[in-house]
Amino acid sequence: MKLLLDSTRCQGYGLCQEPAPELIxxxxxxxxxxxxxxxxxxxxxxxxxxxxxxxxxxxxxxK
Numbered sequence: 001m002k003l004l005l006d007s008t009r010c011q012g013y014g015l016c017q018e019p020a021p022e023l024i025x026x027x028x029x030x031x032x033x034x035x036x037x038x039x040x041x042x043x044x045x046x047x048x049x050x051x052x053x054x055x056x057x058x059x060x061x062x063k
Contacts, residue, residue, distance in 0.1 A: 004034070013054075016032050020043070022043060034059075
């Protein structure tokens with residue numbers, strides 16, 4: 001499973017980082033940065049929650 005970010009859609013709300021702090025960092029302005037596109041085993045639920053939390057659909061999962 002891969003976690004992908006469309007940085008042109010990210011508006012810096014930071015809501016995605018709360019459910020998945022091990023997968024997503026925020027830069028100094030609050031914009032998301034995916035640590036690694038490959039989601040580690042056991043973090044699938046956190047990745048799905050991060051995608052659901054994004055109000056601009058900037059994150060997506062590819063299986």
